[in-house]
Amino acid sequence: MAESTTISNTANLMKYMKLDQKGSVLAEYVWIDGSNGVRSKTKTLSGPVKSYKELSEWNFDGSSCGQAPGDNSDVYLRPVAIYPDPFRGGDNILVMCECWDHDGTPNKFNYRHDCARQMEAHADQEPWFGLEQEYTLLGPDGWPYGWPKGGFPAPQGPYYCGVGTTKVYCRDIVESHYKACLFAGIQISGINAEVMPAQWEYQVGPCKGIELGDQLWMSRYLLRRVSEEYGVQITLAPKPIPGDWNGAGLHTNVSTADMRKDGGMKAIEAAMKNLEKRHVEHIAVYGEGNAERMTGEHETASMDKFSWAVADRGASIRIPRQVAADGKGYFEDRRPASNACPYQITGITMETVSIDL
Ligand code: ADP
Ligand code: MN
Numbered sequence: 001m002a003e004s005t006t007i008s009n010t011a012n013l014m015k016y017m018k019l020d021q022k023g024s025v026l027a028e029y030v031w032i033d034g035s036n037g038v039r040s041k042t043k044t045l046s047g048p049v050k051s052y053k054e055l056s057e058w059n060f061d062g063s064s065c066g067q068a069p070g071d072n073s074d075v076y077l078r079p080v081a082i083y084p085d086p087f088r089g090g091d092n093i094l095v096m097c098e099c100w101d102h103d104g105t106p107n108k109f110n111y112r113h114d115c116a117r118q119m120e121a122h123a124d125q126e127p128w129f130g131l132e133q134e135y136t137l138l139g140p141d142g143w144p145y146g147w148p149k150g151g152f153p154a155p156q157g158p159y160y161c162g163v164g165t166t167k168v169y170c171r172d173i174v175e176s177h178y179k180a181c182l183f184a185g186i187q188i189s190g191i192n193a194e195v196m197p198a199q200w201e202y203q204v205g206p207c208k209g210i211e212l213g214d215q216l217w218m219s220r221y222l223l224r225r226v227s228e229e230y231g232v233q234i235t236l237a238p239k240p241i242p243g244d245w246n247g248a249g250l251h252t253n254v255s256t257a258d259m260r261k262d263g264g265m266k267a268i269e270a271a272m273k274n275l276e277k278r279h280v281e282h283i284a285v286y287g288e289g290n291a292e293r294m295t296g297e298h299e300t301a302s303m304d305k306f307s308w309a310v311a312d313r314g315a316s317i318r319i320p321r322q323v324a325a326d327g328k329g330y331f332e333d334r335r336p337a338s339n340a341c342p343y344q345i346t347g348i349t350m351e352t353v354s355i356d357l
């Protein structure tokens, strides 16, 4: 059980959470800031909301989020998706937003806009994405949760999908996040404890096109909100602890209608050819600090060289054995780091697998 360092009183909070809202609906507008984090603020609305299209634009102080200069600080929030709010319950909602500048252009950190254009341009291919989000829990001192203070646990081995005391840490946070995602309608497809102790993974997908980016960002928001309540920090750093400890990735599973139908292996192989040619462009948007993770050790490929293979966790791209056996299905791009932006990953992937190179 995680120890909370936050000063809060759950019993008191529950007393107020139960009070009647008198028909009001609280909308939590969520956006991505200038340092790959999430921010949010709340607006009271007069009644239930069925679609994001009913919601008005809003704005915030971009200079306080690293997204705009102080002398021209208004950034606009355009709602793009809504989800039931697992924290407030009832008709209250979470609202995923895009950031736009005052001159009507997308904000510098609005990677969704380009991604949506790619997804629309290639909608006939019916892309599906499933991402595996790995992350690490840190205690209040910034050291992995449950590790001896300033020291190290026993070497890796018993922790992956581990069960039992000293094998796993903070299962309570992981379970809380799982339920919160399900309530919010996030297509979370599973969870597992990872190779490094205090590291976990959850998967989102398969989702269609732009929905993957929206849902994954909202799942990150939920993870950070849940961890607040336990006084634990979440880091998406790709290599939180140097040395013989696994890094954290964001494996990206991809398929198009052509790959999923009989004989789809041909479309997968064509995609491999394209992906090989654009390796450098992909690596450029696959996360900060990825070089420390992609060493060729710890189930990663080398960052400088593209490779693909069936069932090989040391390749840039793995074709699952079952996919090779069926001759159709999907591929797993193992290169993206845990802190990469899902809009950037899925956007460039759609572009690359579609162009005639
Ligand atoms: P791994 O074996 O690499 O740990 P996981 O089970 O963690 O794989 O994750 C696999 C992901 O791939 C899941 O999110 C799943 O929804 C997704 N997935 C499965 N089939 C497809 C498909 N045809 N297209 C895209 N994603 C898929
Ligand atoms: Mn996985």
Ligand code: MN
Residues within 6 Å of the ligand: 132, 134, 194, 201
């Ligand atoms: Mn994993």
Ligand code: MN
Residues within 6 Å of the ligand: 132, 251, 332
């Ligand atoms: Mn994987």
